Amino acid sequence: MEISWLGHSCFLLRGKKVTLVTDPFSPQQGEESRLSEISASIVTVSHNHSGHNNVAGVGGSPRIVRGPGEYEISDVLITGIASYHDDKRGQEYGRNTIYVIHIDDLTVCHLGDLGHVLREEQLEEVADVDILLLPISGDHTVNVTHAAEIISQVEPRIVIPMHYRPATTGDVPDPLNKFCREMGIETMNTQSKLVVTRNSLPAETQIVLLSPR
Template identity: 30%
Template sequence: MRVKVTYVGHSCFLFEGSEKIIIDPFISGNPNTEIKPDEIDCNYILVTHGHADHLGDAIGISKNCGATIIAPYELATYCQMQGAKNVHPMYIGGSFRFTDNLKIKFTIAHHGSAAMGETITYTGNPVGMLIELDEKTIYHAGDTGLFSDMKLIGELNQIDLALLPIGDNFTMGPEDAAYAAGLLNCKEIIPMHYNTFDVIRQDPLVFKKYVGDSSNVSILSPGQSKTI
């Protein structure tokens, strides 16, 4: 079965197959996203860490449509404390089969994680995610720097699509992300986490040039989709 992948913007993607899944739904306040949170109807909401540009509208969407939030344990608990009724906590290295056609595994990500408002709430370790949906494997790296165990992730999984941050400053830049692509040995890549704010302004064509012929790079604008 084919999976439709829609780039919502920043690090947010919508996956549509036998299940409908959204990851890191930073929609409200995202200057590059036109869709509204109340237009989202999905089965699962994946959240890689607690920063506002990733947790985003997850709690509100979950309350609205009843979707299950899948997140690191502390972050899932935080979402529950904020009124989300359906949460599924996990930890790095753990996997869970949610349906016959959907399995999620958490990987490491080198970053931070906190919900920051009037106070700062620790929300556990940040993660990347391996999403097995309808016999397709998608790796969403989350916010991360380059790390050598990406090679292990690539050796243990046949990755059909890797979603890699290229914005620099807070995550990998284009050159490190291209090196990561080589370690992951992935078939296809969509760059993410760039051009939302001035501090992460990047040209994705530079990233594509660094990758060369080792993987196919698809550059999507917010709202555009591709099928894998």
């Protein structure tokens, strides 16, 4: 499977037979995207905010997955898990859906705009996650301290941070800098995409930094 970050919380998961896009953002986000050039099979939407629900901007005729439940589309199994956009049970920003995606013998978890550490019932659903797509900005999502706690809760093999604005000047974005310090990462090497199989998963948790395409 190939994973590319398109910016914000939007990823392109390209499997052997299926292409999936998470949380497509609107052009108003100020981050360039080539969503219309991507012909996706599936689009997941974690919550109905403009930075995450621009399904019309994705090319092709994808199946749209919104909200908690179990979905099976083109041999891809998706479980939507109820959660909150804040740490006050949704009183500030509403609800959020975590997605656990089984694709090409790998399990990917997209946390959306999660605003709290995982609760016991949510942890049961993400127990076998290989790859965790994790917000780190602290801007309407968990901050770096809670992000590190979630990594300890889930113990995935690969973590890819998201939901921070890439720097345009060559400087390291502040949320990413704080996250790397929290995780003890001294050298920040970014890559354009991650190609991963079941056999190539690292033995211990590894942080992968992607540059938006």
